[in-house]
Amino acid sequence: MITLHHSPNTRAASIVWLLEELGIPYEIHDVDWRRPDGTGARDPANPHPHGKVPALSDDGETVFESSAIAIYLTDRYRTVPMGPLPGQATRGAYLSWLAYRPGVMEPALISRRFEIKHVPGAMGWAPADEVEAVLNAHLATRDYFLGDTFSAVDIMLGGGLNFMMMSKMVAETPVLKAYAARITDRAAFRKMMGG
Ligand SMILES: N[C@@H](CCC(=O)N[C@@H](CS)C(=O)NCC(=O)O)C(=O)O
Missing domain, CATH: 1.20.1050.10 (Glutathione S-transferase Yfyf (Class Pi); Chain A, domain 2)
Known part of the structure; x- marks a missing residue:
């Protein structure tokens, strides 16, 4: 099962959007994070090395950085092709x-x-x-x-x-x-x- 380490109104929203487009099951795991206004803190339950969101866990693998998560998901899950694979045009x-x-x-x-x-x-x-x-x-x-x-x-x-x-x-x-x-x-x- 895919777990998205997430917080509302952050860059993690893009990954929710992508997962919805792919139509695959996933769980949301809300974590705390260091906000620009000085509130919040790194959450030990978040596997991201800097405590940032998003991070994603899937089959024991952790992926962080939004673009890396997007490549990981669109290469691996082809329910709806959301990006070209290696060797394909574009x-x-x-x-x-x-x-x-x-x-x-x-x-x-x-x-x-x-x-x-x-x-x-x-x-x-x-x-x-x-x-x-x-x-x-x-x-x-x-x-x-x-x-x-x-x-x-x-x-x-x-x-x-x-x-x-x-x-x-x-x-x-x-x-x-x-x-x-x-x-x-x-x-x-x-x-x-x-x-
Ligand atoms: N380059 C990262 C940026 C992630 C990021 O900075 N997320 C913000 C929330 S939108 C965060 O978690 N900030 C907490 C911090 O910088 O400690 C990505 O694209 O995933």
């Missing part, structure tokens, strides 16, 4: 955009939010305005990150983008607004939101 794009969320998009936009200066060449991510331009240009010519097909990238990266747009960390453009409406008009998204 696998490279799939891995690239999954890595882009924690490696580029989040650090760029969160740094800008906290007014941390971007040092070109030294930081592993790109300036926030450049990230916004890349995302807008990519989504201007396709419905989903991988083209015509909704995939786990639209949950992990697209869901994060939607959240950042709602939090005013990303400028709302007609392209991003239409994309966000497209990816959130889904039963699994509504279930994750508690509807």
